[in-house]
Amino acid sequence: PLLFCMKCKKVKTAPIANGTGQTRKILVIGDSTVNSGYLIKAINDYFSTDAMNVNLIGTRNTGGILHEGRSGWTFDNYFTQPSISGVANPFFDGTTFNFSNYLTTTSQTIGSNDWVFLQLGINDLYSIAGNFLGGDVDSKILQMQTQLQEIISQIHAVNSSIRIGIVMTTPPAISQDATANLLQSAFYSSEYYLKKGLIKWWDKLLNLF
Numbered sequence: 001p002l003l004f005c006m007k008c009k010k011v012k013t014a015p016i017a018n019g020t021g022q023t024r025k026i027l028v029i030g031d032s033t034v035n036s037g038y039l040i041k042a043i044n045d046y047f048s049t050d051a052m053n054v055n056l057i058g059t060r061n062t063g064g065i066l067h068e069g070r071s072g073w074t075f076d077n078y079f080t081q082p083s084i085s086g087v088a089n090p091f092f093d094g095t096t097f098n099f100s101n102y103l104t105t106t107s108q109t110i111g112s113n114d115w116v117f118l119q120l121g122i123n124d125l126y127s128i129a130g131n132f133l134g135g136d137v138d139s140k141i142l143q144m145q146t147q148l149q150e151i152i153s154q155i156h157a158v159n160s161s162i163r164i165g166i167v168m169t170t171p172p173a174i175s176q177d178a179t180a181n182l183l184q185s186a187f188y189s190s191e192y193y194l195k196k197g198l199i200k201w202w203d204k205l206l207n208l209f
Contacts, residue, residue: 019052025110026056027068029078029091029151030119033170034069037062039119059090059106074124075147097147099154112161118151120144121169125197137197141204166209169201 026043028034040056044065047054058066070077070087079097081089093101103109110116121144128140148166155162 017051019050021051023053023055025114026054026117027058027108027110027115028056028117028119029068030117030167031069031073031123032071033122034067034119035060035062035071036069037065039167040065040067040069057108057110059088059108069119072123073120075120075144076124078120078151079147097151097154099151100158103158110162111159113163115163115165116155117165117167118148119167119169120148121201122198125169125201128197137200141201144201145204145208166205168205169198 028040028043030039033039041063043054044056056066058068060067060069062069068091070084070089073084077084078089078091080092082092082094083089090106091097091099091102124140124144125137128137152164155164
């Protein structure tokens, strides 16, 4: 019988020895989904036996792995807050988000073919869609888009060959049950948050990038 698929995807493969002797730096900027350590540990573990080495960098440390994740933080926090509850924001230059200033003041270096991963958005949408009436999600998503593109522009202004990974915003908790409990609470409207918040943001990211 003939086999066919309704949707097909191309998968790129490479020889297992690719990257032998090379080291790539990885900077992960995000919220609690980064600060929790699950994402960065997975990256670290994947490359522990790979031919290519990775070196995660940052000013924060979870489980011995460096990163730039801050629990509860939004795009807007990174653009406007010098610190929150004692957690400093080295990307803030006194006026706005400044990637070049971050590298200088923290003595970090990042170069061609190194990576910056951006994992933000979940808290931005909580703040606007986290009630039964809901807020102006479209305006918030437009603001998030503008801020994300500004971060990308600043990174490439430092070095146009830095690679950027935009991580799709994850569901709000680590397990299905925890997510359900959160969204069924008195504060959050699952209908509004998911359908008018997360899904609109996912759609925006897929269309843009």
